[in-house]
Amino acid sequence: MERLRRVLQKMLPQGWWDRIDLENASIRDYVRDAARHVKKGDRILDAGAGQCPYRQYFCDATYVAVDFADGEHSWDYSNLDAITRLENLPFASKVFDGIVCTQVLEHLPEPEQALKELYRVARPGCRLILTAPLGFGEHQAPHDYFRFTRYGLTRLLNKSGWTVDEIKPRGGYFRYMAVMLMWMYIYLFPESRPTWLKWLWAPLQCLAALFFIVIGAPMISALDFLDREKVITLGFAASCVKQSDDDTECIQ
Numbered sequence: 001m002e003r004l005r006r007v008l009q010k011m012l013p014q015g016w017w018d019r020i021d022l023e024n025a026s027i028r029d030y031v032r033d034a035a036r037h038v039k040k041g042d043r044i045l046d047a048g049a050g051q052c053p054y055r056q057y058f059c060d061a062t063y064v065a066v067d068f069a070d071g072e073h074s075w076d077y078s079n080l081d082a083i084t085r086l087e088n089l090p091f092a093s094k095v096f097d098g099i100v101c102t103q104v105l106e107h108l109p110e111p112e113q114a115l116k117e118l119y120r121v122a123r124p125g126c127r128l129i130l131t132a133p134l135g136f137g138e139h140q141a142p143h144d145y146f147r148f149t150r151y152g153l154t155r156l157l158n159k160s161g162w163t164v165d166e167i168k169p170r171g172g173y174f175r176y177m178a179v180m181l182m183w184m185y186i187y188l189f190p191e192s193r194p195t196w197l198k199w200l201w202a203p204l205q206c207l208a209a210l211f212f213i214v215i216g217a218p219m220i221s222a223l224d225f226l227d228r229e230k231v232i233t234l235g236f237a238a239s240c241v242k243q244s245d246d247d248t249e250c251i252q
Contacts, residue, residue: 026170042097048104071140086114115160133235162240172227178217185212
């Protein structure tokens, strides 16, 4: 998706991509909704923050961003507060009131260990907002290891101590197909083409961007209400809480 973003940001007017980015829009909405419940002065950990796109939602909180800074090589990691692996965080126990972890678990060779470490640094009552992919291609190679069903996510979270309040799909079949339609554009017009061919195909490429990205994908996504089961999905979003340390039951 980062590759698609780079290509389309060059072609589309400024700000358009953010409005039609079907893969990330549901993630942003989920985090933004959760941020409304954050209290002033809360300590929020963005675990795997990348370029810190969610910092803006936590202006009244103490926002701490960490990442191991070896994912997308084109990203700017200069706004991170610490470069670290999530399996071994440089924080004391029970210091964070909220944790955000979006599209990160698939890049961790030991996701259960990372979730246990997030649990360690969370205060009782801390809420974890987490998303993870199911239907998505390999990316950020070679650091791409897993895909997650709702049942796999639930088991991992429970084994790590977290109580899952909610886990829901990020769209269904039609939203998934809309994102795949966007990817079709990339395969039809690869960046590796010779310059002369790019100029020759420029008019067709503009029409294809209009059809596949600006019109086609949003129209297909709008049909997502027809899919009631949503077992074919881009991924899942989960809201979890850390209960008091004494009453947490973990699955063995």
